[in-house]
Amino acid sequence: MILEHILGAVTDPWIAAPLHRLEHQDAVETVTLSREDMSRKRLRACTDKGTEVAIALDRASALFDGAVLLLDDRAAIVLRMEPEEWLCLRPRDLTEAISVGFFAGNLHWRVRFGDGQLQVALERERAVYLERLADRLADGRITLIDGDQP
Amino acid sequence: MNVHLPSAPKGPARIGIGGPVGSGKTALIERLLPALARRGIEVAVITNDLVTREDAERVRRSGLIDPGRVRAVEAGACPHTVIREDPTLNIAAAEDLEARYPGLDLILLESGGDNLASTFSLDLVDWWMFVIDVGQGDDIPRKRGPGIVQSDLLVINKLDLAPYVHVNADQVLTEAAGVRKGRALLGCACRPHGRAASDQADGIEAIIDLIVRDVLFTDIPAEVQGEA
Ligand SMILES: Nc1nc2c(ncn2[C@@H]2O[C@H](COP(=O)(O)OP(=O)(O)O)[C@@H](O)[C@H]2O)c(=O)[nH]1
Ligand SMILES: [Mg+2]
Numbered sequence: 001m002i003l004e005h006i007l008g009a010v011t012d013p014w015i016a017a018p019l020h021r022l023e024h025q026d027a028v029e030t031v032t033l034s035r036e037d038m039s040r041k042r043l044r045a046c047t048d049k050g051t052e053v054a055i056a057l058d059r060a061s062a063l064f065d066g067a068v069l070l071l072d073d074r075a076a077i078v079l080r081m082e083p084e085e086w087l088c089l090r091p092r093d094l095t096e097a098i099s100v101g102f103f104a105g106n107l108h109w110r111v112r113f114g115d116g117q118l119q120v121a122l123e124r125e126r127a128v129y130l131e132r133l134a135d136r137l138a139d140g141r142i143t144l145i146d147g148d149q150p
Numbered sequence: 151m152n153v154h155l156p157s158a159p160k161g162p163a164r165i166g167i168g169g170p171v172g173s174g175k176t177a178l179i180e181r182l183l184p185a186l187a188r189r190g191i192e193v194a195v196i197t198n199d200l201v202t203r204e205d206a207e208r209v210r211r212s213g214l215i216d217p218g219r220v221r222a223v224e225a226g227a228c229p230h231t232v233i234r235e236d237p238t239l240n241i242a243a244a245e246d247l248e249a250r251y252p253g254l255d256l257i258l259l260e261s262g263g264d265n266l267a268s269t270f271s272l273d274l275v276d277w278w279m280f281v282i283d284v285g286q287g288d289d290i291p292r293k294r295g296p297g298i299v300q301s302d303l304l305v306i307n308k309l310d311l312a313p314y315v316h317v318n319a320d321q322v323l324t325e326a327a328g329v330r331k332g333r334a335l336l337g338c339a340c341r342p343h344g345r346a347a348s349d350q351a352d353g354i355e356a357i358i359d360l361i362v363r364d365v366l367f368t369d370i371p372a373e374v375q376g377e378a
Binding site: 001002004036039040041042043044054056057058059124 | 273299364367
């Protein structure tokens with residue numbers, strides 16, 4: 001089946017009601033995509049129930065978490081984004097905060113800030129990031145937070 | 151509560167072809183064009199060169215495609231900027247081709263040639279391949295540049311040359327598969343030395359099979375969305 005339109009969001013009132021009914025009939029299927037795949041206009045994917053679908057959107061549309069791609073009397077297909085993993089780092093002092101911030105930017109890592117931490121989105125295996133940070137971790141310039149151990 | 155919508159005006163699929171200078175990107179396009187035509191797939195081409203239009207001229211003169219369907223974008227000093235950070239020139243070229251040739255199924259976009267770090271923006275292309283060749287050394291897959299790891303398809307070209315550059319083709323393919331972790335990988339020989347370029351061992355049809363499966367979807371029967 002080729003899905004060419006985003007019909008709306010799971011939270012849209014006119015969608016939420018029929019979707020809820022279909023959920024009770026176990027007739028809602030989910031396609032889960034990585035953050036990278038969410039930025040595509042065309043891709044092939046499989047639902048959690050094993051239905052193969054192709055998505056082909058016009059260039060102006062964009063996939064989002066909670067997008068509804070199919071909705072009729074018998075079935076619905078909902079899009080979900082895979083939860084992202086973040087590596088949470090606490091710099092020892094201001095000097096290190098500036099330094100590790102520059103370092104992450106230089107490597108094109110996607111980051112966010114919060115709670116005195118530099119948080120790095122894991123877009124590849126965790127080991128790839130830890131390898132680059134090994135020196136800083138070893139001499140305590142940064143620490144990994146929250147059971148976020150290597 | 152069925153939702154009936156007209157088929158969307160989604161336009162042709164766009165595919166990126168990246169890889170180091172000389173790996174065979176243009177040669178691959180020259181092989182894809184007649185093979186795609188045989189399958190009835192309508193194609194246009196955009197080439198990115200640094201400061202010339204060499205590749206575009208080469209494709210136009212090839213006789214393999216209507217010269218109007220080939221556009222050149224001059225990348226300036228930085229070939230990866232125009233396919234990743236700021237792909238507006240390439241998007242404009244693609245929109246131009248789409249407006250001029252409404253029946254297009256596919257636009258092939260050759261990057262200007264870069265190191266192993268180049269990747270395509272998914273705002274520009276739907277899917278992209280990275281072309282390397284055995285002449286660059288058997289350790290290339292182990293170097294794991296983003297192009298090698300993240301591309302939707304890694305093509306290892308010039309397999310015909312492997313014996314002459316002291317490379318074990320099977321070993322390179324095996325190592326590349328290890329680095330790719332399940333992502334698609336194909337070997338090919340776009341212009342095999344001393345062999346007819348049309349023999350079945352050259353790998354071109356397998357590349358097209360993958361393009362059809364991953365972005366063209368011509369194998370899927372059209373069904374109206376909302377009528378599953
Ligand atoms: N022996 C051999 N030569 C090839 C093959 N593919 C491309 N070439 C040659 O490699 C050179 C570079 O190819 P080109 O397509 O211009 O590379 P590009 O810079 O990546 O576009 C040309 O001289 C081609 O003829 C192949 O499969 N085998
Ligand atoms: Mg070229």
